[in-house]
Amino acid sequence: MIEFRNFSLTYPTGSRPALQNIDLVVPRGQFCAVAGADGAGKTTLAGVVSGVVPQMTGGETTGSARVGGRLLAETQPSELVGEVGLVMQNPFNQLSGARFSLREELAFGLENLGVERAEMIRRVDRVMADLRLTALADHSPYEISGGQQQLLAIGSALVMRPAVMVLDEPTSQLDAVATGVVFEALETLRAQGVTVILFEHRLERPARYADRVVILNEGRIAADGPPTDVLTDPRLAEWGVAPLRYTTAARRAAGRGLWESDRPLPVTLEAAAEGFTASLKSTRTAGGM
Ligand SMILES: Nc1ncnc2c1ncn2[C@@H]1O[C@H](COP(=O)(O)OP(=O)(O)OP(=O)(O)O)[C@@H](O)[C@H]1O
Numbered sequence: 460m461i462e463f464r465n466f467s468l469t470y471p472t473g474s475r476p477a478l479q480n481i482d483l484v485v486p487r488g489q490f491c492a493v494a495g496a497d498g499a500g501k502t503t504l505a506g507v508v509s510g511v512v513p514q515m516t517g518g519e520t521t522g523s524a525r526v527g528g529r530l531l532a533e534t535q536p537s538e539l540v541g542e543v544g545l546v547m548q549n550p551f552n553q554l555s556g557a558r559f560s561l562r563e564e565l566a567f568g569l570e571n572l573g574v575e576r577a578e579m580i581r582r583v584d585r586v587m588a589d590l591r592l593t594a595l596a597d598h599s600p601y602e603i604s605g606g607q608q609q610l611l612a613i614g615s616a617l618v619m620r621p622a623v624m625v626l627d628e629p630t631s632q633l634d635a636v637a638t639g640v641v642f643e644a645l646e647t648l649r650a651q652g653v654t655v656i657l658f659e660h661r662l663e664r665p666a667r668y669a670d671r672v673v674i675l676n677e678g679r680i681a682a683d684g685p686p687t688d689v690l691t692d693p694r695l696a697e698w699g700v701a702p703l704r705y706t707t708a709a710r711r712a713a714g715r716g717l718w719e720s721d722r723p724l725p726v727t728l729e730a731a732a733e734g735f736t737a738s739l740k741s742t743r744t745a746g747g748m
Pocket residue numbers: 470471472473477495496497498499500501502503504516
């Protein structure tokens with residue numbers, strides 16, 4: 460479980476807190492997406508959960524932040540190995556540089572932990588299958604595409620079986636197919652009881668997969684709730700987050716009486732299609748067609 464209580468953080472060079480009065484509890488097994496404009500505090504929050512901020516950046520904090528009951532202020536990033544897996548935007552920076560094949564790269568962290576060989580092989584094979592990397596097992600991590608490298612970075616975190624996975628815009632460099640593979644893998648993790656906290660500005664997939672969306676605005680939580688509530692909030696653009704195109708289309712249609720007034724605005728393609736079909740049917744009925 461992740462637990463922030465009235466947590467604020469100011470970087471040494473910061474004129475204002477990068478995070479302010481954050482109250483956030485993410486229970487075990489929840490998939491929570493966090494969105495916000497550039498500079499809203501997403502990377503800072505990801506860094507706090509993974510024990511990197513302020514330990515490696517410096518900064519003053521007030522309030523408390525805990526992961527799995529550990530007070531993060533008293534925890535070093537190395538103590539969180541196995542507890543928190545961190546995946547960042549740029550996959551290239553996450554390669555160990557020490558291994559010749561994908562299989563070896565995935566085993567790297569487990570070797571360092573002294574995991575028994577048979578168990579290591581089992582976990583590596585499983586992660587390669589889940590992320591569709593098996594065919595590349597013997598390739599060099601430096602010869603594969605950026606998308607495949609990001610899947611490898613995600614795999615390197617997954618193989619450690621962390622209780623919490625923190626992902627900072629993990630699909631920003633991936634194509635639609637690789638993005639789909641990542642979100643399916645995240646869904647499998649959630650089903651296994653792993654807590655997933657995903658920092659994203661592209662919200663189509665989180666709208667479908669996340670249990671909850673949190674919006675950060677200038678370091679504060681501006682909204683927190685189910686995707687259907689938060690992503691249809693009319694203040695979304697004020698917080699620097701672009702509404703989904705399905706929501707925008709339905710909102711325009713509603714303004715012209717072409718979306719049923721009691722139907723919630725959609726955040727997925729399916730909900731939009733259903734709503735427009737229903738609206739078309741009722742228009743036809745009303746018109747006697
Ligand atoms: N290491 C640092 N030292 C000082 N200030 C920082 C540092 N990292 C971030 N900041 C500042 O903290 C605030 C929040 O930045 P952060 O990177 O967390 O936002 P973000 O939502 O991740 O933005 P982006 O999407 O652009 O990465 C910004 O004002 C930023 O300039």
